Amino acid sequence: MSTIYLLHKPYRMLSQFTDDQGRDTLAQVIDVPGIYAAGRLDYDSEGLLLLTDDGALIHHISDPRHKQPKKYWVQVEGQPDKESLDALRQGVTLKDGPTRPAQVRMLGSPGVGPRQPPIRQRQGIATSWLELTLHEGRNRQVRRMTAHIGFPTLRLIRVAIGPWRLDGLSPGEWRSETLHAPRPANRRQASTRRTRRHR
Template sequence: MLFHKPYGVLSQFTPEPGSPWGCLADHIPIPGVYAAGRLDADSEGLLLLTDNGRLQQRLTDPAWGHWRRYWAQLEGIPGPEAIAQLQRGLVIQGRATLPARAELLADPQLPERNPPIRQRARIPTSWLQLELREGRNRQVRRMTAAVGHPTLRLLRVAIDLMDDGPPLSLAGLAAGQWREPNAEESRRLQALLQRSSPGRGGRAGGGKSGRAGGGG
């Protein structure tokens, strides 16, 4: 299923003792499904869930390098060199990130986050579209901070199945809503299990780069 994870929700079905965050069980009343990848509690956006262990593994295995698209609201406005650095890759915690796709984005006119983002007076914000095919812990935030523009709000908006079809998208889902894949999406997900090697843009043998399902 496709779920629009709200801010303040863990990517798991059991709450953490003493944590202020909610969990998936607060929104999804279906037993036996698990998240294929994760989003941090303070991130929002598209989370895929499945009861198929093989599909869960295929969607999160870094060797398959599924591109994941994020929209990040940044403090300040990154210039061309900062964008180029994100595209080339950065060294974060002693390891280089893979090349990414990065470009400034027009304000997507999203509903305001609850709680609202912190915003400093006289410092503008901007939106960045960033696409990654690896998923290290808080990678988007670490990358934008490394080029001088902390992330204030982060959403994952799409996941590419690497089959030349359109990415699975957040479109049409409000925060907290979920839906089953349509017939064509179900066919493509089943076809993913039949493939013997990564599709376009995948990286066979890329397991050392971190689980592909995170990043946010």
């Protein structure tokens, strides 16, 4: 049996518990001893981060061979057309090679609150929301993919990793789940929810 913690990492927070430059860290929002992040989320990205004290589970979640799909809501500058979205669906070639095909669709407003500080937005240029699902995890991949097709990312929120979803968590809040099998795809049971809001 293992316990996994689902945390909504706020914007401009590191995916670690210490920092020698005075930046915000996970220690400000979750106080469970002995846990570590299974994978990372960029300092300037928001959303789901998984943590546990089970080293085998961290390896299983983080190892690209297990191909845990990661779903993102992405606010981009401009309004991508079908050709641009099809390019993401087919895979684009970045400096470190071609990406795998992504699942992508346009979203209406996803109903998330405003970011603090607000996104950079140029006067007279509309923004759009995409839902993007990747089956790989390169450095800053989503941002590089949307820039490649000409629509820079303004805001990035990870909403799911494999079977785990951000549902109901505000920035800085977390909940725990008890896993009754060693692999995430198997049966699991949610524990009593515990949350703490990032201030």
